[in-house]
Amino acid sequence: MEYINCFQITSLVLVTMIAIHYFSHKRLNNAENRNFVCFLAFSGVYVLLDMLSAVIAGGGSSEVCRMSALVLTLYYFCDVILTYGLFCYIRIITGRQKEKYKWLKTGWVVLPAAMLLAVTANLRTGWLFYFDQEGRFIRGSFHFLLYGYVFFFMLVIVAFMLLYGKTAEKEIRRTIWRFWFIEAACLFLQIAAERILLTGFGLSVGLWLIYLTMNNPGEYTDSMTGLFDKQYFDKWIGEKLYRKESFHLLAVDARNMKQINRIYGTRVGDQLLIRAAKGFREITDSVQIFRITGNCFLAVLDSLTDYEKARDGIEEFLKKPFFIENEKVSFHAAICGIMNAEKLEKEDSILSYIEYMISLIQNRQDTVLIQSDSKILEGFRYEQEVEHFLQKAVKEDLFEVYYQPVYSIKNQDFITLEALSRLKHPVLGMIPPDVFIGIAEKQGMISAVGCLQLHKVCRFIKEHEYIMKKIRNVKFNLSPSELMKPGYSHVLIGIIQGYGLDPGYFQFEITENVATEYSESFCTAIDDFAEVGIHMCLDDFGSGYANLNAVLRIPFSAVKMDRSLLSGVSSDPQTATFYRSIVMILQHMGYKVIAEGAETEKEVKLLEKWGVDMIQGYYFSRPLCEEKLLEKIS
The missing domain is CATH 3.30.70.270 (Reverse transcriptase/Diguanylate cyclase domain)
Structure with missing residues (x-):
């Protein structure tokens, strides 16, 4: 029988082109690349041996029987290894090369090993194939096992893709399915029309698809x-x-x-x-x-x-x-x-x-x-644990709200409160707010944290609404990512109105760096708050490099001086003059000025002398839980 080799010649050219292009690029030494190189090499040898065996078998010369048997044996060797190699490649792609059980990893090798032994033994037994006295190729009694072996692993590949394929990227899954259908079609066509050698062609086309989508160095x-x-x-x-x-x-x-x-x-x-x-x-x-x-x-x-x-x-x-x-x-x-x-x-x-x-x-x-070093790694592990716990805290609402009273110099009493988030870890203890808030912002959870905290504040005010006769408002901090989120302002307003509270009970605080980062969502949020009567307070004024012109275009009713500006006012006349000048300018522009971070009597007396409207700091009160706050302001 004479075989048609045109498809195999095309296959050899295609495999050669893939190899030239692949090895002309730099690549890393990993399992996927190693498997692809082996797969590529065996594919080239497989196609070459398929062509050679077709020429020899088609010639029917008895003088080359031994050579024919050797070539075909090598050809079927490649066939067995390639089929198993494709399966291994699929295991890597789906992440199943990391089998937990050693017996399972060993079990996948048994069938290929048995087939390799059968192919080797065929030189003596002739069970798979042999050549008659006239040099003609004859299929042995168990030749069907070669096709059965291929069909078995093709079914296993289908099972793996159905069970574990979702772990791979969508385009990779598509490539594997295309490869499978092309090779299956070529295999069935070759069985139906023996003279046309198509399996090598299907293999080379599949390799080309894999290279373009999965092993192309240019893609990475x-x-x-x-x-x-x-x-x-x-x-x-x-x-x-x-x-x-x-x-x-x-x-x-x-x-x-x-x-x-x-x-x-x-x-x-x-x-x-x-x-x-x-x-x-x-x-x-x-x-x-x-x-x-x-x-x-x-x-x-x-x-x-x-x-x-x-x-x-x-x-x-x-x-x-x-x-x-x-x-x-x-x-x-x-x-x-x-x-x-x-x-x-x-x-x-x-x-x-x-x-x-x-x-x-x-x-x-x-x-x-x-x-x-160990200290840096310990700090990182701490943040990792906080990040993990934060997810649980959001899910189970484990946050607490503490309130720090703000003292009015004119009224000689506390007239506003600042709501502050607190989070306690069962082992690590109290987590610093800047740590868990920073992580929440980075992980996209800050909006959820903000809503949980606002609910708590609203419940507290609803249960003790009588304190609002004395307390003008409760200050509530908003993060940059919250304000930039479209529609978030309506969520906050909806929470307040859901408790039947007057929005005027609240004053939202934003930092000066946020105030300079204008966006459509930010401006819309400010307008939404103003429309329902929620006032704005500029927090941490003087801590950054704000564009004052941009900051002052926002309708703030109060400005909170950053605690860093207060450092040295009682000992450095120049610092004191600078602080006093800022207070005068802001008050002249119509803002209520809040001095943050006052801890000593000397600082408080200076602030009173300079006419600051309100003072917030440990000198008057630390942040308090609800029960102690009620005692403090009663």
Whole structure:
């Protein structure tokens, strides 16, 4: 019988093209890439042997029987290995290569091993195939087992995709199903028309699909710097952690890119990042470098010697300015070093830890090296535990509200309250508000926390509404993310009105940095609050770099001076003059001025002398629970 080889020739060309394109790009050493390389190599050999065996078998010469038998044996060897290799590839994609039970991992090898033994034994038994005296190819009594083996694993692949396929990305799932249907169609067509060799063609087309969607190095490469991206890092580092391989990390976060883009333009900024990426590659002499975010690079080093060399080299490299388009540009960065990063155990923990380390030196403007140690790691673990507990706290409403009375100099009594969030961990104790509020903002839970707290405040006022005859309003803090959320103002107003309370009982506080970040949602929220009678208070005035013109365009009724401005007023005349001048200006503009952070009698007397309207601080009262507050203001 003469076989038609045109499809196999096409297959060989296609596999060769894939191999040339794949090996011309840099790639990382991970299970998926190793499997793909093996799959690619065996596919090429399989197609070549299929062509060769067709030529030999079709010739019918008895003189080449031994060669024919050897070639076909190798061909069926590849067939068995390729089928099992595709199954292993599917296990990696669906995350099932990490089987809990060793017997199950061993069990998947039994059938391929048995088939390889059967193919080897066939040289003596002829159960699968043999050549007669005239050199003609004859199928053996058990030749059907070869097809049965392939069909079995194809069904197993279907089962795996149905059971575990959802763990893979949608496009990857589609690719696997397309590959499966193409190969199945080619297999059935070849069984129906024996002369046309199609299985190799189906295999090569499937490989092309896999390469384009799953193993194309270009898909995981940052287009600007040529480094690998975060998506690739997540996949690759997860395998290193699973294998418990030791590795060390260097993260470089560009701190002044916004300033560079603003002064020199984005073109210079982009060139700076490209030059920096090139420098990092040369210093580390490694392809294991990733661009995790727009301004953050991450190098993975396998030995401590390489790590220390790269760390010192990068620090020295960033000390020198870059000359780009005739501009002298400095690259200020936070360099975070983590030795034995495998101890963090999870890829998301690694990136969170880097983010935490960067936050510790966020106020520094120059290039700073921060090396991980037990104290920093302990702080990170603390935040991780708070983050985990915060989810439970939101779900079960474990927050408390404390109230700090605000003293009026004119009335000689407390006339307003500030509602403050508190959260107690069963083991860690009271969690600092700036810690859990910061985490809540980062995790997108601050709106939920705000609503829970406002409900508590409303219930308290409803149950003790008589205090509002004395207390003018309750101040309630709003976060930036809350105000920027469309429609959130109506949610807050709805909560207040749901308790049948007068919205005028409330005064919402926002910080000066929020006040300068105008957005449509922000302006709409301010208008909504004003419409129902909720007043606004500017909090932490003087703590940042506010655009005063922008701040003062918002209809605030009160301004709260940041506690940092009060530091030194009782000992430094210049500081005292500055503070008093700000108070006079704000009052002249019609604002009620609240001095925050007063702790000593001397500070209070100075504030009274300067005519401050209200004072809030530990001198008069610490934040109190509901019961103690009622005692305090009665």
